[in-house]
Amino acid sequence: MAFLLLIEDDEAVRTALEMGLTRQGHRVITAATGEDGLKLLREQRPDLIVLDVMLPGIDGFEVCRRIRRTDQLPIILLTARSDDIDVVVGLESGADDYVVKPVQGRVLDARVRAVMRRGERESNDAATFGPIVIDRAAMTVTKDGEDLQLTPTELRLLLELSRRPGQALSRQQLLRLVWEHDYLGDSRLVDACVQRLRAKVEDIPSSPKLIRTVRGVGYRLDSPQ
Amino acid sequence: MAFLLLIEDDEAVRTALEMGLTRQGHRVITAATGEDGLKLLREQRPDLIVLDVMLPGIDGFEVCRRIRRTDQLPIILLTARSDDIDVVVGLESGADDYVVKPVQGRVLDARVRAVMRRGERESNDAATFGPIVIDRAAMTVTKDGEDLQLTPTELRLLLELSRRPGQALSRQQLLRLVWEHDYLGDSRLVDACVQRLRAKVEDIPSSPKLIRTVRGVGYRLDSPQ
């Protein structure tokens, strides 16, 4: 059903989950440390990662953050603790779901399927923002039914904004997501791209209704109403 | 768009969904109980079933299992509950997708289309893209009725593209699908093959209407209109 990477240091748990997930029809590869996991991720490109939080060396949160720097694939965090603080830190590190141990293979499998479906939906369904329709599968954007010719960067920017509708994204975040930069040396890079995108997307680029400026922060994609 | 059977006991929900799906262009028949639904299924042979879990008499899971004993048609389960256990039982009963109520007609429509697409992809029928007809069974491609002499690689490329019509595929993905490579060492391999394919398939290879370039991504097979 899916190609999973399981990162878990406890051998008993790892083996049990691997068997459970394999029995549910998934293809599973495993790693015992964060480093090994990241290496396997690069080499094998799994569809989804199941990641223990308590790991020797770099912990699960850090692994999560590192993965998110370059990859968009779904991550399910696994932990023995159930405090809220963990959930918050986990989701802030970029995880898609959170499962508390002890967990049964069947339940984990259900979460895996749920996250995969969510991912499919987000990545493939059309998103609508007023007159704008974003078809993530075709990688096209239409306005009032007509095709918009967006450049690759404009398209990536719009896609990232549309993945978090109504949420303000800082220039810093956008640089990481769209440009994969880490430094922000006071440049008008993001603004310039937003301007070009607005020119194509907005009815009146000078008073944007979709891509709103959040002063002191960055930008946000709104859907009218 | 599709011929649907909706099985739902609550009259308000049934009517609302029926209207919503009809408005989206589907032909819809309805049943209020599992028994009636199974009877309608045998009599009318719909393309897809939308099935409520909570039904008087035999419940949705059981209906699902009974359908699966004899039929392969897609099933979307509908439920008010969102617990994991439901999802697990649902998918194990043989459902193709799972939607949690309350659901809007538009959302359900998106799922219906997604499930239908998934099914189409596996079909072996002939596919038509403008003047091009791809016969997957005979493994032949004709243009305006005349046979095209495609090389094996060109044919595989066209088949993979046509299995995902309208969907942009990256060079990376195409390499995996057509060439079964994993590495993409900045080569013009995909481009060159696309060029050769275009030369045979397109009316005007220099301004392709079928195999479109998606700048920054890869290629996409469109059917005109």
Added chain:
DNA sequence: ACCCCTGTGACAGCGCTGTGACAGTCGGAG
């Protein structure tokens, strides 16, 4: 042995993209 397919590298053209300067705008402080 021959031929056609296939992968590769080179190359050119196009247009995207980043940059810096400057103008315009907003909001807070006085």
Added chain:
DNA sequence: CTCCGACTGTCACAGCGCTGTCACAGGGGT
């Protein structure tokens, strides 16, 4: 209300990244 500073919008331009194209050589099949 006014002013000021900080933040954002806008623009033109130069560089270069991306894609289309082509010729060629190796290899596999006939």
